[in-house]
Amino acid sequence: MIWAELKKLKRHYLLPLSIGVVVLSSLLALFQLTGAANSVVGYLPLTDGILWNNITLTFPFLITFFGSYLMNREYSEDTLKNNLIVPVSYSKLKFAKIAITVFATFLFIAVSFLCSIVFALVLQYPFNLADIGIAFWKLLVTGISCLIAVMPIIAFFL
Amino acid sequence: MNDFVIETKQLTKIYGEQTAVSKVNLHVKKGRIYGLLGRNGAGKTTIMKMVLGLTSITSGEVQLFGKNIRGQEKRIYPRIGAIIETPGFYPNLTGTENLEIFAKLRGTSRPDAVKNALEVVGLPYKDKKLFSKYSLGMKQRLGIANAIMHDPELLILDEPINGLDPIGIAEIRKFLQDLSKERGKTILISSHILSEIDLLADDIGIIHEGNLLEESSMDELRKKNQKYVLFRVSSTATAARILEQKCGGVKYRIEDDNVMRIYDMDIDLSMVNQAFIFCYAVESSSPIDFIVSMQSAFYNGKSRTHGNGGECAELGTASISLYPFSYWDGNCVHGIVGIYLSETGGVMR
Numbered sequence: 001m002i003w004a005e006l007k008k009l010k011r012h013y014l015l016p017l018s019i020g021v022v023v024l025s026s027l028l029a030l031f032q033l034t035g036a037a038n039s040v041v042g043y044l045p046l047t048d049g050i051l052w053n054n055i056t057l058t059f060p061f062l063i064t065f066f067g068s069y070l071m072n073r074e075y076s077e078d079t080l081k082n083n084l085i086v087p088v089s090y091s092k093l094k095f096a097k098i099a100i101t102v103f104a105t106f107l108f109i110a111v112s113f114l115c116s117i118v119f120a121l122v123l124q125y126p127f128n129l130a131d132i133g134i135a136f137w138k139l140l141v142t143g144i145s146c147l148i149a150v151m152p153i154i155a156f157f158l
Numbered sequence: 159m160n161d162f163v164i165e166t167k168q169l170t171k172i173y174g175e176q177t178a179v180s181k182v183n184l185h186v187k188k189g190r191i192y193g194l195l196g197r198n199g200a201g202k203t204t205i206m207k208m209v210l211g212l213t214s215i216t217s218g219e220v221q222l223f224g225k226n227i228r229g230q231e232k233r234i235y236p237r238i239g240a241i242i243e244t245p246g247f248y249p250n251l252t253g254t255e256n257l258e259i260f261a262k263l264r265g266t267s268r269p270d271a272v273k274n275a276l277e278v279v280g281l282p283y284k285d286k287k288l289f290s291k292y293s294l295g296m297k298q299r300l301g302i303a304n305a306i307m308h309d310p311e312l313l314i315l316d317e318p319i320n321g322l323d324p325i326g327i328a329e330i331r332k333f334l335q336d337l338s339k340e341r342g343k344t345i346l347i348s349s350h351i352l353s354e355i356d357l358l359a360d361d362i363g364i365i366h367e368g369n370l371l372e373e374s375s376m377d378e379l380r381k382k383n384q385k386y387v388l389f390r391v392s393s394t395a396t397a398a399r400i401l402e403q404k405c406g407g408v409k410y411r412i413e414d415d416n417v418m419r420i421y422d423m424d425i426d427l428s429m430v431n432q433a434f435i436f437c438y439a440v441e442s443s444s445p446i447d448f449i450v451s452m453q454s455a456f457y458n459g460k461s462r463t464h465g466n467g468g469e470c471a472e473l474g475t476a477s478i479s480l481y482p483f484s485y486w487d488g489n490c491v492h493g494i495v496g497i498y499l500s501e502t503g504g505v506m507r
Contacts, residue, residue: 004259011250011288078246081212082304086263087235 001088001096005070014069015104018062022108025058026050026115030123043120043127047135050116051142059146062108067101067154098154102147109143162221163188163312163344164209169218171204171368178204180368181218186346186361191338193359193376194348201368202348203243206316209346210240222312236264239310241318245301249290253281253300256289257307266308275303278333280326294321302330306337313337313345319354331358381411386419387427389434394418397434404433 009015029049033039071094074080083093113136120127164186171179179201186192194202207213209220211227220227222234247256257272268274273283279299292300298321305313313334319327335358337343349355355362362379364372372379391397394412401408401420408430409421420430 001263004263007255007259008248008251010255073248077248078244079248080246081242082246082260083263084212085210085235085238085240086260087231088263089231 001092002099005096005100009100014066015107018066018104018108019111021058021062022054022111023115025053026112026119028057029053030119034123041123041125043116043125043131044135046120046123046125047116047138050112051138054112054139055142055146059105059108059143060150063101063105063147064150064153066104067098067150070097070100071154094155098151101154105143105147109139112143113139161187163223164192164346165221165224166205166209167219167221169205169208169220170216171201171208171213172216178368179208182365182368182370183373184209184363184370185373186344188344189338189342190360191334191345191347191358192361192363193355194346194363194365195350195352195355196348196365197350200350200365202350202365203316204368205365206240206242206314206346206348210238210242210314212242236308237311238314239305239308239312240314240316241298241301241305242314242316244320245297245304247289247297247300247304249288252285252288253292253296253303254284256300257304260304261307264308271307271309272303275307278306279303280329295323295326298322299326311343313343313347315345315347317349318347319349319351327354334358384421385423386411386421387423389418389420389430390416391418391434392416400433401430405430 029052030046032053033041033046033049039045074083074093080093084090116135116139117132119125162185164184166182166184169179169182169184170177182201182205184192184194184205194205196202204213208215209222209227211220211231223237225234227234247253248259251259253276254272257275261272276283279302281296281299281303289297289300298318302315302318305315315334318334319330322330331354334345334347338345338360347355347358356376359376361375362373363370374382389397394415394417397418398410398412401410405425408425410418411421412418
């Protein structure tokens with residue numbers, strides 16, 4: 001079922017669009033950091049900015065949208081009936097889509113983390129392995145926390 | 159042993175105040191094509207959805223393969239292939255990719271199942287055309303391919319020829335007939351096109367405004383709705399013999415000892431009447447007007463006033479009466495005639 005759900009996303013704009021949103025959010029954090037007067041610049045402040053944008057702007061909306069879109073497309077594209085008579089139970093279908101949403105969340109966290117590394121390299125901010133470890137850990141925990149926070153919306157209201 | 163693959167008992171579906179399907183008792187026999195015929199909005203799709211468990215049943219029961227589908231989905235669904243309304247597939251994938259997803263979900267073991275199914279419906283295998291670019295006919299074909307891919311025992315097809323060109327319709331019709339006749343598949347097909355159901359179905363259910371008006375085999379339905387002339391005679395066995403002797407090859411059916419029907423509307427009814435008159439007594443049925451030549455009967459001046467006010471004439475051993483509402487124009491009788499023939503000298507009807 002997971003394979004089927006991943007295949008359904010082939011050539012679909014949902015995943016590239018979501019990754020694009022995460023990148024833009026990270027870019028916004030960079031602009032906020034460099035644009036503000038008297039701001040402390042560096043790798044960790046950059047990751048803090050990315051983290052803050054993830055929590056307040058991007059992740060709650062994006063994860064909810066991603067998960068709910070996966071389920072809703074079965075109705076909008078009228079494919080639910082084909083799935084139900086396979087048979088694939090509605091609850092299993094929903095579970096598979098939630099699983100994909102979880103994978104997608106980790107992907108968004110990874111993209112955020114990658115953006116922080118790339119921006120730091122481009123702007124030549126000094127950082128070390130410890131800083132990378134701290135940044136990754138923060139992004140991971142906050143990303144998972146956002147996922148848990150919005151999961152009831154995806155699971156119970158769809 | 160239950161020969162019905164699909165059986166519904168008092169199946170009813172009510173949406174709010176509207177009754178979409180009302181107490182439908184459907185019987186789909188194994189190995190036959192059952193045509194569900196009705197207008198748009200008659201309830202055909204709703205019945206199919208209830209049969210498949212895609213929509214809840216307000217009251218009544220559905221049995222598939224002798225079992226209730228609830229709780230038996232994993233056993234029953236793999237034996238069914240279905241198209242309900244317009245086929246729904248993922249627009250960002252090709253036809254092949256769509257079918258591969260459902261083949262994988264079904265656990266279809268045959269590696270060439272997708273390829274074979276696409277071949278049957280005339281769609282290319284592993285092409286690059288996305289489903290979003292498919293025409294209506296191609297979408298319909300893909301839906302049929304999805305339904306037949308896993309070689310199901312039962313096919314439930316909701317207007318499968320919708321959007322197909324005449325050649326495509328003929329191809330699908332032939333394919334479905336082969337599936338039923340040669341491979342013993344059971345097919346429930348719905349349509350609002352009379353000619354298609356007539357060509358395809360073995361049994362028919364006519365549905366109107368949620369009610370199943372008629373359910374019978376196509377042969378029975380054709381017989382029931384054929385035009386015929388009804389003859390009420392003293393002996394149908396003798397009348398049949400006369401018919402075969404005098405008018406060989408006429409299609410008729412004996413209802414009982416005194417009633418027979420002639421289905422051949424091209425036949426000369428006066429010839430039939432004359433054949434009956436000169437051999438045995440017949441009593442013509444009241445709705446039929448016919449012209450009988452009575453020249454010999456009335457020229458010999460043997461007419462007399464009938465008790466009911468009409469005129470009566472002798473013709474050999476036949477006594478022929480004209481009722482008051484019929485008339486003699488000097489050559490022919492027009493109207494209803496009572497004809498009495500006595501073999502032994504007495505009057506016999």
